[in-house]
Amino acid sequence: MAGGKKAAGGKKGSSPSVYKYYKIKGEKAEKVRKECNRCGKGVFMSEHKNRRTCGKCGLTEFINN
Numbered sequence: 001m002a003g004g005k006k007a008a009g010g011k012k013g014s015s016p017s018v019y020k021y022y023k024i025k026g027e028k029a030e031k032v033r034k035e036c037n038r039c040g041k042g043v044f045m046s047e048h049k050n051r052r053t054c055g056k057c058g059l060t061e062f063i064n065n
Helices: none
Strands: 022-025 028-031 045-047 051-054 060-062
Touching: none
Parallel strands: none
Antiparallel strands: 022 028, 045 051, 051 060
């Protein structure tokens, strides 16, 4: 039996995830989420119900209501 190479699957129409982290107002881009204090610029913290968490270093900040 002769087997050929399997055809490579292309990417489906996914939108870039950068649009989740910035909001466009006029000609300026605003950050939507807070950046991590430990990791620095470019690493955003995820928003949970009562805390913010960094996915890279694991830093957790609790939100007081």
